[in-house]
Amino acid sequence: MTIRLPAFDYLTPETLEDAAAALADPDRSVIIVAGGTDVVPKMKRRQMTPEVLVSLSKIESLRGIRRDDEGRCVLGASTTLAEIHGSSLVPEVFASAAGDVASPQIRNTATLGGNLSLDTRCNYIDMSDSWRQASGYCLKDGGDTCWVAPRSNKCWAISSSDLATVALALGGSVKLTSVRGERMVPVEELYNNDGIAYSTQAPDEILVELVLPKDCGRATYQKLRRRGSIDFPLLGVAAVVSFDDAGVCASARIVVGAVASAPLRATEAEEFVVGRSFTKEVLEEAGRLATQSVRPQDNTDTGSRYRKWMVPVFVEQALRAVADTSE
């Protein structure tokens, strides 16, 4: 039995202005739908029952990838992950990470904006309504307990976007628009480490595009998952570094994804590696430092212990990948 969607109105505005106006409806609950690969299952599971879905599919200006006058890569929010994966205009690390998301079928439909706006996930909430009734509705679901950490007063749902981790490491920014106007927000400021209020994007704002800097340095994204396809990250580590002529690290951004409700910069590890050569000992210490600040919980596939063990392994792996000059 295919679970049916709850009833909703479906709008297909042709301009960004119309879409923004539709989202500003004060009387009805309105959300954006793009590829629908996250919104539709969530609606079927009655995690959300918006009265209106505003589709961005008819807004041509949201599609496509270009380089602007300054050489920065500008990706429209409605660009599919498959298009990003196959594009030569996109920084290689970002195109490659897009290919790590979900499965080919999903990537053909899922969009950049959807992935960057992905709701935080948790195996106490991404379940059917009757399952959640049986479990008891959790904090994110209108209840008063986070079942992941019952003594905590915060929600521990996991940021599960591969591309958010990479975009943050690359120092990207997003353009948001609403009836109140337009603003650029660094990806670093787009997310909160809170499973419920995980985004600083206002409900009436539309993510229009992602801008990635011209020069991305040496960059990698290492994703942990058990199967070769489909799965959300159990852990994702993005590293973007540069070296001086002597092979000493000049700059480093290390971002750890899927261990908290937002992608997290491993600032202590970053500060430690800058000014050092990537010896085995340095990488090990960076891995150790990056691990100190993360507390993965038992709310996705595999145990939390394993995910914590894997943080230094993946940080080292990522740093090794960018240090390797043999390419």
Add this chain to the structure above:
Amino acid sequence: MSGAFSVVGERLPRVDAMDQTMGKTQYVDDMTLPGMLVGRHLTSIHAHARILSIDTSRAEALVGVHAVITGADLPITYGILPISQDEHALAVGRVRYVGEPVAAVAAINPEIAEQALALIDVSYEPLDEVVTLEQALETDHPMLHGDGLGQNVHRSAALEFGDVEEGFARADYVREDVFFFGGNTHAALETHVALASYSQTGKLTLWSSTQVPHYVHRTLEKVLELPAGRIRVIATAIGGGFGGKTDPFSHELTAAKLSMVTGRPVKINLSREEVFYAHRGRHPVLMWVKTGFENNGQITSMHFKTFLDGGAYSSYGVASLYYTGALQTTTYRIPNYRFEGLRVFTNKPPCGPKRGHGTPQPRFGLECHLDKAAADLGLDPVTIRQVNAVEPFSTTVNHLRITSCALVECIDKVVEASDFTVKRGRLPSGRGVGLAVGAYMSGAGLPIYFNDMPQSEVQIKIDRGGGVTVYSMATDIGQGSTTMLATVVAEALGLEPRDINMVIADTDLTPVDLGSYSSRVTFMAGNAAVTAGAKIRSRVVQAVADELGVDPAQVVTKGGRVGVSGDLDRCVTWAEAVRLAIAATGPLVESGGYTAPKLAGTFRGAGVGISPAYSYSACVVEVDCAADTGLVKVERVWLAHDIGRALNPLLTEGQVEGGVYMGLGEALYEEHTFRGGLHRGPSLLDYKIPTALDMPPVETFLVESDDPEGPLGAKEVGQGPLLPVIPAVANAIHDALGVRIDEVPITPQKIVAALRNVSRGRPGRIGPETIPDFEFSRLTRVEPPEGFVTP
């Protein structure tokens, strides 16, 4: 030998391949009948609770709702085994697992059906939940079946063949191990669907995605109190079964009842989540094995204990329990053998039969145990298996009759093809190879309910134009049974499989076959079809011989002609031959039946494990494991299978590959895990079945041992090849990294944890340490069968 056949042994596509490939095959969910209603179940949100009241009035008042039923409307119990009729279609008085159906609605569309579910008011009084084996053995929890507090033991078994203590006493070396096999499920692509239509004349027709239309027929008769002759069950095309559609299910009964109440056809299609709860999948099994060996590796004695977490109901549980002890002896000559087993009830979805039914768990334990023993004895994994391998045409200590057996040839094939002996212990760190073997029944020797009738009947009717129609209730669950039947009949009549019209799995039209379970269809329905085909052939040949004035022994059927052997110019076409036969001897309709030989011993439990023949498999797996992440990549699988005879090698290899795929899923990824009584992830996102990217190349070797009783020599292939895959993976991981993961699934976390143990000077092993201190009572001592030769 294959030269003696014309279509048998050919790599022909399935007769239904084109429809399936083109998406034209009609499954139940593709069907729509005029006036059809949609049925849905309201399911329990408690793992264990008393139902205080159910008020359906608000749901009934909703416009578009035609009926709402509860347990009170279907009060008669049922269950697949006659000895354990403990299920209700809808819960009566008590719910025993989250997801158990409590009420059912029929409405004009899915939206209204769903709204109606929300309007059913059920008042529950939660009860103490029993969710683990340990809790089930405690005495201070409510009994799931019965009143009051007490242990939740469903059934225990204790059998001894020969003298186990004597066997241990003369052993040079004795070893004990404890293993755990996590529960998992079938995950067939097609969910369970049933469509029922009750006619004005009082006849019920049920279309269902079921492996066992005959047993569903009997259950409908019992629960609905309708005469069997007024019930027609049609098993439609099935999108995968694997044992998951081998019980009668709630939705089949509620769809039927709702159709009777409303006078309209009612279709119920379970959601994927409901399928996880309907379950009947692999039992979680905790195992302990102790074996005595001589220095040369020969087994002197074995004691095997199993503890099965059965979930909330019996299902096939009594059989599952005995299966965990029955087939260890089919691969190795064990002169003294004791089996003790226990199945408990817990507040979780009921477990049942999944591909290999009760035997993959002990096979995993046994094959890992043997590798460990071999290492201690200074033997290699090949030798210890060769030394103990059963011989063809022998009898096991627990009274199983072995006929054809190419176990040793299977081992030789995979060992040679994989370079096992060269690779083992010599590959770079992180890479390793593992070997294991297995055996499985070609059909359970006894039917599920006691009777002396044939286990399979096949009819063949020939049209005057030469058309051949075969009637059989065997259900094609993807294994290719329809093609198999067409092939053996085509072989007999000198036609092509595609020439044969197949009418299958319809209780009004087809004679009984017990169903597609226990790998019985090729052997039993195949033999019945061979018999029926031979009768038709004999009559046609006689008529043609008379017409041509030759001896019938000279007449052959080949290529659509019937004529004189070696002189095929003297022939008639098949259609002419048929007309000659009908004119000579009347309607050309014949039937064949198959009844397994009486093989069961007289002791309690002797009915489980007997089979007219056993298939044998050997498997080598090569893995590449990352020590830092514990991620395992299976590089390649070599699998040799003693099929008796490959009636169609293409389909046979497909079954081997399917078994390998499922075995790898169980070995590395899949597990039903629970928080309390709540399934942690009843979806195909959370429950990890391998993707295409996780599937390695498989090299299949078919070994033909030509079974004397098999149809044209054939044996089973649907289940056996899965068995050695799981322990071969575990043994390969040990070869790769030196750690022992004595429980499946072997997750990356367990591998890393074992390696961390090693780095801290502790044993590199993850797995259970102990078994419950349970006193098995009433040990039945059974003398070895007459003529049993102690190795």
